[in-house]
Amino acid sequence: MAGTWVFVEQRDGNIRKVTYEMLSKAKSFGDEVSAVVIGKNVEGLAPEFAKYGADKVYVVEGDVFANYNTGAYVVQLAAMIKEYSPNAVLFAHTFNGRDLGSRLAQKLEVGLATDAIDAEISAGKGVFTRAIYAGKALSKVEVATSPVMATIRAGVFELAEAAGAGAVVKPAVAATDADVYQTVKDFIVTVSSRPELTEAEVVVSGGRGCKGPEGIKVVEQLADLLGAALGGSRASIDSGWLGHELQVGQTGKVVNPNLYVACGISGAIQHLAGMSSSKFIAAINTDTEAPIFNVADFGVVGDLFKVVPLLCDELKK
DSSP: OOOEEEEOOEETTEEOHHHHHHHHHHHTTTSOEEEEEEESSOGGGHHHHHTTTOSEEEEEEOGGGSSOOHHHHHHHHHHHHHHHOOSEEEEESSHHHHHHHHHHHHHHTOOOEEEEEEEEEETTEEEEEEEETTTTEEEEEEEOSSSEEEEEOTTSSOOOOOOOOOEEEOOOOOOOGGGOOSOOOOOOOOOOSSOOGGGOSEEEEEOGGGOSHHHHHHHHHHHHHHTOEEEEOHHHHHTTSSOGGGBBSTTSBOOOOSEEEEESOOOOHHHHHHHTTOSSEEEEESOTTOTHHHHOSEEEESOHHHHHHHHHHHHHO
């Protein structure tokens, strides 16, 4: 058996931090750890994975993999799993990771644990911890099919550099153009000086209490002074004050930063599901009974239009 595989999340050579987090965790299982990178012109990335414990790096290159495509990637991974027989395959709990993991599990007729915040894999089975009821409880999910498969939430595992051999393995390309079900015409890239929401160390979010675009500008100022990503509750998104790509919550993105600052967010259960696992939560709200205070480590009962500018003034000193 070929140990634990970690599927590499990357685009144009930019590797998502969650890949390194999964490699660090996989090293603790005491088995061989391998990174699997699929794309076009990606062999040069291989040395990066050895720094975080990858004993092997499976590199698959080809024009058919230039852009992520479910059909081609599933065919390729299924062929590799049949040939090399890994004990486990881990994906990031991202848009692509969820898509690929579920489609591959269906093709292989195996189980898949999703959105795991902890993992233990041994003796041919995996036990994964998931947060449920907006983080109020934890559940254990056991996967005993082979290979064990799961998607892992970003930010839940500590990075730990541990040198691995990083030996490059080049499997045969199994996917063809016939496996590509859709064609990517273009990428629309949003240019921002702020960190990406799901990978940021600090996230500042605004909600209904912002009352409009002017309130969002107040929150943005705090985010920029903290070097933080900007997020929002569903109320601020639906009102058109922020783009949908910035929504935090059950129907948006799940974040797990070191610091989450909720400004004018009451804390609906759907929002809590997307941020309650943050390491430290600070909340600003005028309502003393707001549910956000039940999960906050530090709370300020006050008007964000008064509190946030004061914070900004202190940060500028």
